[in-house]
Amino acid sequence: MPVASGATPAIDVAGLTVVRGRTTVLEDFNVCVPAGKVVGLLGPSGCGKSTLLRAIVGVQQVKSGRVTVLGEPAGHRRLRSRVGYVTQAPSVYADLSVRENLAYFAAVLGIPRVAMKLELERILGLVDLERHARSRVDALSGGERSRVSLAAALLGRPELLVLDEPTVGLDPLLRTELWGLFRQLAARGTTLLISSHVMDEARRCDRLLLMRDGALLADDTLDGLLSSTQTPDVESAFLRLVGQGAAGPAV
């Protein structure tokens, strides 16, 4: 079982600059994610959320800066079985069944053969896909596919989960169920960093990071954010922070 490591943050980003093509996506970016919490990374599409997440899991080339994850430099060999990562598009094999996908990723993670069956059943239960275990992924709905992708990241109980827009396109019931799962994982000490462009999801997070144009607008709890901006909801808080007042286009 993962253990929250006291006061050391799960993620520490210092002075991170990322240039993709000709665009500077992140410039001198600093942020800290506490361990054992559900942290929401909110901001409009194209604000640099995914790039930040990619830098945290160590697949993004960075120009400068330091990203420390669970006490190791991001992308370090020792982190590869401690961090689970889910990209926006479901990154699983469409031409394999759900179980075949999970069995392969479990083998890659080095989960012992004897523990495999139990682990797959545990994971299938967590994401509620037991009924579809033998179905090919390309026969599943979009929401089910993204849960297969999530399931693969949950294998082996990673200490940190980095989820890029995991609830996009899900119906409200499923979304609620997934957030229930995230809370359940956090209660057991897992740290979750979850990006979303739906400001509404903020109320389900312990802490919020608000981003726009590659800059961090706010790093606070929901209550702290609302009281410091004197606004009734995250959407208004966001608009207040970008200096547009209460009126303006929805984000």
Place this chain on the structure above:
Amino acid sequence: MTFRRTFATSGRVLRQIRHDPRTIALLLVVPCVLMGLLAWIYDGTPTFNKIGAPLLGVFPFVVMFLVTSVATLRERTTGTLERLLTMPLGKGDLIGGYALAFGLLAALQAVVATGFSIGLLGLDVAGATSLLVLVAIVDALLGTALGLFVSAFARTEFQAVQFMPAIVLPQFLLSGLLVPRDQLPAGLSALSGVLPLSYAVDAMRTLTVDAAVTSEVLVDVAIVVGFVVAALALGAATLRRRTP
């Protein structure tokens, strides 16, 4: 690199192909149909016996090149490669897993096509049939290795497929099948000498005419294997855990 991860990867690749029976049928049937066509075209002439064996080496090369470059490109575009590279999978596990899986398929293809050509089409080969199959497998591995390598330079499946005429056809033209390599213009003859398929075709030609000389064949095979290893190493070098 670990055995378990490499075998898990090749098992996964084979499982994907097993879910695609049409691809398996194409892999096995197309070379036989082509050989049959060739036998029919050259009916009553000695030509089929001359070029039959070299072509048995060329087909698996072409097919495996295509299959591998599309398969690895798919792995890149669907994000599964990025996921794998955040996990404890070595580059060697991935490359080795693919080479093993497609090598097995190639072996199956080679056995079927060779058996069909010798048994039913009456292809006459002086050398040992087992050597013929071995050369065909090595050729297929060459296709896999080159496919893995060039897929790194393709962004789309359209591009990946275009690499076939770009990489494979020149090798075919210069391999000595159309004009013997020593009769090619000087520059082309030298170029032919640095292309792997030339040695694959040389090996097959030797097998066609000579029952005894196996060391010559083995040298050619060793050269092709050298190219395979180099292409696999280059392919591994194109796999980057961090991308722009």
